Every structure is written in C-alpha cells, then in structure tokens.
Amino acid sequence: MIEADVLERTLAAALRGGGDFAEVFAEDRRATTARLDDGRVEELVSGRERGAGIRVVRGETTGYAHTADLSERGLLAAADAAAAAARGGDGQTRVVALERRPTQPPHDVLVMPETVDKARKVEVLERADAAARSRSGSIRQVSAAYADSHRRILVANSDGVLAEDDQVRTRFMVQCVAAGDTGMQTGLEAPGRTIGFELFDDIDPESVAHTAADRALAMLQARPAPSGKLPVVLKRGAGGVLFHEACGHGLEADLVARDASVFRGRRGEQVASPLVTLVDDGTFAREWGAYAIDDEGAAARRNVLIENGVLTDYMWDLVRARKEGRASSGNGRRETYQHLPMVRMTNTYLLEGDEDPDDIIGRTAHGLYCVALGGGQVNTATGDFVFGVTEAYLIENGEITEPVRAAQLIGNGPEVLRRVDAVGSDFDTWAGTCGKDGQGVPVSSGQPTLRVAELTVGGTAQ
Amino acid sequence: MSGVTRADALLEVARGIACRAGAGEQIEAYVAHSVDTEVKVFGGEVESLSVAEVDGVGVRVLVDGRQGYAWAGSLEPDVVADTLAEARDNAAFGAPDEWQALATPDDVAAVAAPDLDLFRDDLLTVPTDDKVTLTLELERATRAGDPRVRGVEAASYGDAAIETAVANSLGVEAVTRRTTSSCASVALAGDGAATQTGYGFSAGRTFADLDLEVAARDAVERAVRMLGATQPKSERLPVILDPLVTRSLLAILGSALSGESVLKGRSMFVDRAGEVVAAPGVTLVDDPTVADAFGASTHDSEGVPTRRTVLVDAGVLRGFLHNVYTGRRSGSGTTGSAVRGVKSTPGVGARALALTPGTRTPDEIVAGADRTLYVQSVSGLHSGTNPVSGDFSVGAEGLMVRGGALAEPVREVTIASTLPRMLQEVAEVGSDLTWLPGGAAGMTVVLGEMTLSGS
Numbered sequence: 001m002i003e004a005d006v007l008e009r010t011l012a013a014a015l016r017g018g019g020d021f022a023e024v025f026a027e028d029r030r031a032t033t034a035r036l037d038d039g040r041v042e043e044l045v046s047g048r049e050r051g052a053g054i055r056v057v058r059g060e061t062t063g064y065a066h067t068a069d070l071s072e073r074g075l076l077a078a079a080d081a082a083a084a085a086a087r088g089g090d091g092q093t094r095v096v097a098l099e100r101r102p103t104q105p106p107h108d109v110l111v112m113p114e115t116v117d118k119a120r121k122v123e124v125l126e127r128a129d130a131a132a133r134s135r136s137g138s139i140r141q142v143s144a145a146y147a148d149s150h151r152r153i154l155v156a157n158s159d160g161v162l163a164e165d166d167q168v169r170t171r172f173m174v175q176c177v178a179a180g181d182t183g184m185q186t187g188l189e190a191p192g193r194t195i196g197f198e199l200f201d202d203i204d205p206e207s208v209a210h211t212a213a214d215r216a217l218a219m220l221q222a223r224p225a226p227s228g229k230l231p232v233v234l235k236r237g238a239g240g241v242l243f244h245e246a247c248g249h250g251l252e253a254d255l256v257a258r259d260a261s262v263f264r265g266r267r268g269e270q271v272a273s274p275l276v277t278l279v280d281d282g283t284f285a286r287e288w289g290a291y292a293i294d295d296e297g298a299a300a301r302r303n304v305l306i307e308n309g310v311l312t313d314y315m316w317d318l319v320r321a322r323k324e325g326r327a328s329s330g331n332g333r334r335e336t337y338q339h340l341p342m343v344r345m346t347n348t349y350l351l352e353g354d355e356d357p358d359d360i361i362g363r364t365a366h367g368l369y370c371v372a373l374g375g376g377q378v379n380t381a382t383g384d385f386v387f388g389v390t391e392a393y394l395i396e397n398g399e400i401t402e403p404v405r406a407a408q409l410i411g412n413g414p415e416v417l418r419r420v421d422a423v424g425s426d427f428d429t430w431a432g433t434c435g436k437d438g439q440g441v442p443v444s445s446g447q448p449t450l451r452v453a454e455l456t457v458g459g460t461a462q
Numbered sequence: 463m464s465g466v467t468r469a470d471a472l473l474e475v476a477r478g479i480a481c482r483a484g485a486g487e488q489i490e491a492y493v494a495h496s497v498d499t500e501v502k503v504f505g506g507e508v509e510s511l512s513v514a515e516v517d518g519v520g521v522r523v524l525v526d527g528r529q530g531y532a533w534a535g536s537l538e539p540d541v542v543a544d545t546l547a548e549a550r551d552n553a554a555f556g557a558p559d560e561w562q563a564l565a566t567p568d569d570v571a572a573v574a575a576p577d578l579d580l581f582r583d584d585l586l587t588v589p590t591d592d593k594v595t596l597t598l599e600l601e602r603a604t605r606a607g608d609p610r611v612r613g614v615e616a617a618s619y620g621d622a623a624i625e626t627a628v629a630n631s632l633g634v635e636a637v638t639r640r641t642t643s644s645c646a647s648v649a650l651a652g653d654g655a656a657t658q659t660g661y662g663f664s665a666g667r668t669f670a671d672l673d674l675e676v677a678a679r680d681a682v683e684r685a686v687r688m689l690g691a692t693q694p695k696s697e698r699l700p701v702i703l704d705p706l707v708t709r710s711l712l713a714i715l716g717s718a719l720s721g722e723s724v725l726k727g728r729s730m731f732v733d734r735a736g737e738v739v740a741a742p743g744v745t746l747v748d749d750p751t752v753a754d755a756f757g758a759s760t761h762d763s764e765g766v767p768t769r770r771t772v773l774v775d776a777g778v779l780r781g782f783l784h785n786v787y788t789g790r791r792s793g794s795g796t797t798g799s800a801v802r803g804v805k806s807t808p809g810v811g812a813r814a815l816a817l818t819p820g821t822r823t824p825d826e827i828v829a830g831a832d833r834t835l836y837v838q839s840v841s842g843l844h845s846g847t848n849p850v851s852g853d854f855s856v857g858a859e860g861l862m863v864r865g866g867a868l869a870e871p872v873r874e875v876t877i878a879s880t881l882p883r884m885l886q887e888v889a890e891v892g893s894d895l896t897w898l899p900g901g902a903a904g905m906t907v908v909l910g911e912m913t914l915s916g917s
Contacts (some may be wrong), residue, residue, distance in 0.1 A: 021775070034555070037726060037727045038725075040556075040557040040559055041555065042529065042556060043529045044530060044531070044556060045530040045531040045532065045552065045806070045807070046545075046549075046552060046557040047532065047533045048544070050536065051535060051536075054860075060504075060505070060508070060509065061507060061508045061509065061511065062508070062510040063510070063511050064509070064510060064513075064514075065512065066514050068516075068517060068538075076614075081513055085513055085590075087509040088484055118552070126613070140727050141726055141727045143726075145790075146793040152728065178745040183730075183851060183852065184727075184730070184849070184851055186848060195826070209599070219851070222892050223880075228696045228915055228916075228917075258504060258616070259613050259615075260615040260650065260659075262615075262657070296845075299646065338514060340512065346648075352480050368764060374846075375844075375845040376843075376845060377842045378841075379659060381615060381650055381657050381658075381659045382873070383655075384857070385841075386842035386845070386846070386876070387845060388855075390845075393759075403707035406846075406848060406851070406853045406855065407846075407853075407878065408845065408855040408857055408876045408878070410842075410874055410875065410915075411855045411878050414655075438544045455873070456693070456876065456916060457876075458875075458876025458877070459847075459855065460879065
C-alpha cells in the first residue's frame with residue numbers, strides 16, 4: 001500500500017519534535033452491501049474507504065491525525081499534525097528502520113468477494129425472501145441483507161514493526177415480521193464469518209430465513225415474560241454475549257487502568273464459579289472477530305482470561321502494555337483509520353464442560369430457557385449489565401414449555417460469574433458488532449449450554 | 463479558508479457529478495466535509511488529541527426505477543469518477559420500483575427553507591490549547607465537586623464543523639452548514655462494589671456556549687446521589703423519566719413514526735393514523751426549523767426544505783415523516799425528513815422531536831409524587847425496545863420518590879411495559895424542555911405504572 005522508505009520518512013517526521021513512539025496505520029477497505037425489503041431488491045451499494053492514521057505518543061499524551069491522501073506529501077502533513085497534537089518539542093531526530101514481520105493468517109479465504117458476480121449477491125437475498133414467505137401466511141414482511149468487506153491494513157511503527165493483513169468478512173441477515181391476533185413480532189438471524197463468499201457453503205439462505213421466520217412465529221404465541229429472579233438456562237451460542245458484558249469489557253486493560261472496572265486488582269483471585277474458563281481468541285479460524293494481526297500490528301493470540309474461575313489476565317493494547325512493560329495481547333483494534341485504537345475483544349468464549357445439555361434443562365424445576373439474545377450493555381465501573389432476550393421459553397418441571405415475549409435480563413458481573421452452576425458439553429458462537437466509545441468492531445462470542453442459578457428477568461408477568 | 467468557499471466547493475463537486483446524467487438516467491450526488499477535534503484527558507494529563515478533516519461522497523443513480531449506489535471517503539477526481547461508475551453498474555441489480563425518485567424542483571418549492579444560522583465561524587478560530595485547558599478544568603472540577611468522588615472515568619471535549627452539498631440531475635441543489643461543540647465528564651464515586659457513576663455534559667454550537675461547571679456538577683450529583691443503591695423488590699410503580707431518558711425514548715418513537723417503517727409494515731403505528739395512540743396531554747412534533755435544536759437544518763439530505771411536522775396531536779396520530787420515496791408511495795408527499803450519511807441512500811428520520819411542554823417544573827412534579835421511581839438512566843435501550851411489537855423492557859437506575867422527595871437510590875432493576883401502553887399512560891409532561899444532542903428534546907415525563915423487576 002505504501003513503500004517502506006516512505007513509511008520510514010513519515011515516522012521520522014512524526015518523531016522530529018520528540019516523542020516516545022510513532023505509528024502509521026493505513027487501511028484500504030472495499031465493501032458491498034445488497035438489501036432486499038418489502039419483496040424487492042432495493043439496492044446494491046459499493047463503498048471504498050482508504051487512508052492513514054498517524055499517532056505520536058509522548059509521555060501520557062497521544063496525538064492523532066488522519067488523512068485520505070496516501071501520497072508522501074499527505075502522510076508527512078498528517079505526521080506534522082499528529083506531532084503538534086502530541087506537543088512534541090525536544091527536537092531529537094530519530095531514524096526508524098522497518099523490518100517486515102510475517103503474518104500468520106488464522107485460515108485461508110477461498111472466494112474473494114470482488115471475484116463474485118454481483119448477481120449472485122442479489123440472488124441469495126431473493127432466495128431468503130421466498131423461503132421466509134413460504135414458511136407461513138403469518139409472515140408479513142421480510143428484509144434481507146448481504147454484506148462483504150475486504151480490508152487491507154498496514155501498520156508501521158517506530159519500534160521497527162512493519163506488518164500487513166488482508167481481512168475479508170461476509171455477513172448475511174434476515175429479519176421477519178409475523179402478525180397474528182396478539183400483534184406483530186420480529187425474528188432476526190444474522191450469521192457472519194471472516195471468510196469470503198464460501199460463507200454460503202456453510203449456511204444456506206433458506207435455512208437462515210427459516211430460523212428468522214420461525215423465531216417471529218414462535219413469539220406470536222408468546223405470553224408475557226416473568227418478572228423477578230429465576231434460574232436461567234442459555235442455549236449454546238445464544239449466551240456468549242452474557243460473558244462479553246458480564247466480564248469481557250471489565251477485563252479490558254484500558255478500563256482497568258482508569259479504575260473503571262470491578263475486576264481491577266483481582267488477578268489471581270477466584271472471580272467466577274470453577275466451571276468458568278473464559279478465553280478471548282483472535283486466532284479462532286473463520287470466526288467473525290478473527291484476524292492475523294490487530295490494528296497495531298501485533299499478532300492475534302489465544303488469551304485465557306479466566307481459568308477454572310480464577311482471573312488470569314486482562315486484554316491489552318500496545319499503549320497499555322508498554323506502560324506495564326509487557327507485550328500486547330493482540331487486542332488493539334479500531335473501527336477505521338479515522339479512529340485511535342483501544343483494547344477490544346475478538347472472539348470471546350466459555351470453554352465447554354461435561355454435562356449433557358438436556359440434563360441441565362431436565363434438572364431445572366422452574367426457569368427461563370434463552371435461545372436467542374439481542375445486544376447488551378455494561379457499566380464496567382459498577383459491574384451492572386443487561387442483555388436482551390429475543391427468543392425464550394419457560395422451563396417447567398424440567399421441560400421446555402411455552403414461549404415468552406422479549407425481555408431484558410439484568411445482573412451484576414461478579415455475582416453472575418459466581419452463580420454459573422452448570423456448563424454443558426456442546427458449543428456454538430454468535431456474531432455481533434461490539435460498540436465502545438463510539439467505535440464498532442466485529443466480534444463473536446460463544447459458549448456451551450449453561451445455567452445461571454439466578455438472574456433478574458425483566459418481564460411484566462407477576 | 464472561509465466556510466462559504468468550502469460549501470461552494472462541495473456544491474461544485476456535487477453538480478459536477480449530477481450533470482453527468484445520460485438519457486434515461488437520473489443522478490444525485492451527496493458530498494460532505496467535516497473538520498473535527500477531539501480531546502480526552504485522564505489523571506490531569508492530555509490522554510489524546512485528534513484533529514481531522516473528513517471528506518465523503520455518495521452517488522445515487524436511477525434508471526427505469528432501479529436504484530444503484532456507491533460511496534467513497536475521498537473527493538479526488540479519479541475516486542469520484544470510479545464512484546459514479548460503480549453506482550451506474552449497481553443500478554442494473556436493483557428491482558424496478560415505480561415510486562423510486564429523486565427530489566424535484568416542485569418538492570423544493572412546496573415550502574420555503576427556514577432561515578437558520580447554525581454555523582459559528584468563531585469555532586474554527588478557537589486555539590486547540592483553549593479546548594485542552596477546558597477539558598483539564600472539567601476533569602478537575604468533577605474531581606473536586608464532592609469528597610466522595612474518587613476519580614473521573616473520562617473527561618472529553620469534541621467539536622465539529624460539518625458542511626454538506628446535494629445536487630441532482632433534476633436541478634435540485636442545497637447546502638447545509640453547522641457547527642457543534644460539547645464536553646462531557648463521568649464521575650466515579652464510592653469504593654469497590656459500592657462504586658457509582660454519573661454522567662454530565664454541556665453542548666452548543668460553539669466553544670463559548672459550553673458551561674463546564676454544569677457538566678461537572680451534573681456528573682458529580684448523578685454519581686453521588688446513587689451511592690448506597692440497592693436492588694429493590696419487584697412491584698408495579700409509576701415512573702418519572704429524567705429528560706435524558708425521555709430524549710432516548712422519543713428517538714425510538716421517531717423511528718416507529720418514519721414513513722419507511724410504516725409503509726413496510728415494521729411499526730406499531732401501522733394502520734393507526736387518525737386514532738388515539740396516546741394520552742390527551744401528548745403532542746409530539748418534529749421541527750428542524752427551531753434554531754436551538756441540535757438537529758436543526760435548513761434542508762434535508764435530498765435537498766428538500768425542512769418543516770414543522772405534527773405527528774401526534776393531543777393523543778391522536780396525525781402523520782408520519784417522509785422522504786421523497788415514502789412521500790410518493792404513501793401519497794402524503796415528502797416532509798423534508800430524509801436523513802443519511804455518505805455511506806447510505808437517504809432514509810427517513812426525525813431531527814428535532816419534542817413533546818409540547820406542560821406547566822410544572824421537575825421539582826414541582828417530584829414534590830407532588832409518592833411511591834414512584836425516578837429513572838435517572840436506562841441501559842439496553844436498543845436490545846430492550848421493539849418498535850414493531852411495542853415490547854419494552856430496559857435496565858434502569860435511579861431514586862425512589864417518597865412523600866414528595868427523592869429518597870433511596872436503586873440499581874439492578876428493569877422497568878417493563880409496552881410502548882403503546884406507556885404512550886396511553888403519559889400522566890404529565892414537565893415544563894423543562896431542553897434541546898439535547900440526539901435528534902430530540904429532553905423533558906421530565908411522568909408515566910403510569912410499569913413493572914419493576916428486582917429481587
């Protein structure tokens with residue numbers, strides 16, 4: 001994307017006024033989205049975004065500037081602006097010699113999206129629409145979207161790192177509206193992976209459509225969700241977002257350093273049930289949050305965060321890691337070149353246990369069985385978090401019985417981690433977009449079927 | 463460079479694209495430029511300072527009712543040419559839609575554009591050092607606001623000067639210009655498991671509009687008054703919504719009142735026009751012509767003048783928001799409510815929603831209440847509200863109101879009901895209309911009983 005000698009001169013310019021560290025992050029992203037709604041392919045959209053962000057760290061201060069102009073002139077102007085923002089002034093001259101680092105992709109991408117006919121991207125939408133509508137006359141509306149993104153990144157920094165990565169992601173989304181005597185309900189299914197058009201070798205549009213349609217139809221029969229404390233069983237894949245919110249964010253080193261995490265100072269302590277082993281793994285092949293290098297040039301890693309209930313480590317980006325004299329854990333990410341990187345999760349999952357999932361349900365006398373979740377939110381400083389349940393059923397006498405309407409579940413991270421009292425032998429993942437400080441990045445979360453002994457369910461039934 | 467020159471330059475780029483329309487083809491170009499500054503401080507030091515200029519272009523091509531779109535993050539001539547070519551290519555893949563159209567000169571002539579001054583040139587001349595100093599002072603004032611504040615999770619300043627131009631091959635063109643400036647602080651009070659956080663901010667069109675003392679005071683008060691919060695018992699209770707909570711709820715209602723949601727059957731207001739959907743005290747209006755609204759704008763993003771639109775009048779559903787497409791398809795005509803970023807075709811959205819204020823101040827409302835939950839903040843609003851089914855269930859924290867006064871703080875609770883029921887049970891709207899960033903005004907609102915789930 002940019003020649004090594006231009007990068008070296010840009011880094012030297014960024015440090016001309018002093019500074020401890022400088023970095024060039026360049027990105028060239030092409031994206032396609034296709035959208036069907038109301039029975040019609042509404043539009044195919046192509047996008048292109050290309051530019052570089054330059055950061056200069058001096059003491060506690062980071063200066064940042066970015067430009068869409070990748071010429072040497074554009075890069076030098078951005079370097080000057082970043083240096084000025086970092087308040088450089090001691091006039092040292094530093095020479096930077098870059099050494100290209102090999103990158104180890106977590107997996108191969110088979111079908112690059114730009115090699116696929118646009119007609120095929122539209123065709124999967126039409127197939128999903130037909131499949132959803134044929135499921136039931138109660139399906140009144142269907143929207144479907146296809147999205148691919150091919151993102152090439154380059155990172156060069158004053159430590160001599162020069163690394164590049166090619167990140168391809170594809171996602172497919174179907175949302176259905178079902179109408180009945182009880183009003184309207186929605187159902188959503190949106191699988192995504194860090195691969196190309198071979199996504200459709202793994203999933204077919206019809207089955208995604210059927211899942212979304214069946215979810216909306218099931219909710220038509222739903223009665224109000226319970227209100228109050230209940231045992232909650234989360235189906236495999238559906239509940240990873242619980243750990244993402246309950247402790248994932250609280251284990252991000254930048255929030256820990258700000259004294260904004262209930263997990264600060266607790267490394268080595270038992271913070272969760274011994275059944276809980278939680279991993280964040282950027283190398284998880286084909287998963288939605290996978291990559292070879294993070295947006296600071298550090299190789300993705302598999303990091304064990306909680307092992308048998310004991311907090312082993314936080315997640316780190318470069319700036320936080322440098323302050324502690326340790327290596328980054330490969331968790332420095334940013335939405336685009338227009339953003340500063342910060343500590344972010346990748347694919348965060350709970351390791352499976354050995355209980356048969358059916359037995360977990362079978363030994364629950366009265367509880368809630370969650371099959372699909374929406375998003376969540378956490379206040380890391382207090383540990384209080386919520387997540388939305390979009391498909392759930394009552395468990396009565398060890399049997400899954402009636403569906404209940406959407407509701408929010410609320411809990412406190414450290415308390416909920418201690419109350420995980422059953423972990424199944426199955427496993428699945430869920431793709432989502434994680435928002436932090438205004439930046440969204442693709443992540444996945446995963447878990448086996450598990451039970452939390454008690455969570456507050458925010459329904460309306462007494 | 464003066465701002466006028468920039469806007470003119472953007473319009474030239476947009477015209478240069480729109481005029482390329484061939485026979486049987488319509489083209490619309492939307493071009494945006496922004497200059498942003500962001501300062502974050504922590505522990506008495508500048509943590510980060512970013513300065514940036516961002517360009518973007520989006521091109522829409524219509525051929526035989528088929529729509530194609532492409533965008534790029536650069537205004538370089540070769541990039542713009544590629545973007546137009548991609549949009550043309552993409553148009554072949556859209557399905558024909560008889561209502562698909564660009565804004566016409568008739569759409570524009572229907573109402574006069576409001577005369578609004580939303581761009582403060584002086585913001586561009588404020589030295590960065592002054593912005594840094596304000597942010598450091600905000601952090602210091604938050605920290606010093608109360609001995610129980612143990613730290614400041616984040617203190618930040620941000621501003622932006624945003625200019626856009628739209629031009630289409632039917633001869634419609636418009637330019638919008640606005641500046642924004644804001645600062646925000648999050649206070650941390652108490653220790654360990656007893657920690658509470660509070661958010662405060664100040665926002666305006668330019669640097670001189672900011673009041674850091676207000677931002678610091680709100681952050682401190684909202685954190686400190688939550689100290690000692692516990693999880694209450696489940697019960698049904700009336701609630702009072704803080705203006706910030708009302709603002710977020712209005713924004714969700716706005717999406718259910720978009721003509722697009724309604725036409726596509728994805729709104730709880732489908733087939734309800736003319737019916738009573740809310741309590742008689744509820745009048746909901748979107749009015750981007752109010753200069754004080756942060757979402758104020760002279761034109762929408764298709765180049766159509768904005769206007770005042772009454773959505774709910776004394777509880778009766780009167781209308782929906784429309785862009786050119788939904789206006790045509792519904793027969794109602796555009797309401798100048800097209801909203802978009804560069805990366806997408808125009809959608810429909812509210813810019814300046816507000817309830818008609820009532821007569822009592824928030825203090826008077828609290829003084830007249832008993833056994834009521836004052837909701838200071840909510841969480842999970844997007845996963846917990848469904849504008850189609852109307853289901854509503856969100857996390858909440860706040861204070862109980864007992865005997866006309868704020869009493870014990872509560873946390874780890876959810877409040878649940880349905881949006882239609884909440885609208886029917888609006889008991890009172892406060893007199894405290896405050897324009898807030900985020901497309902809607904904030905005001906204190908009293909609702910009937912909701913289900914509070916706790917222990």
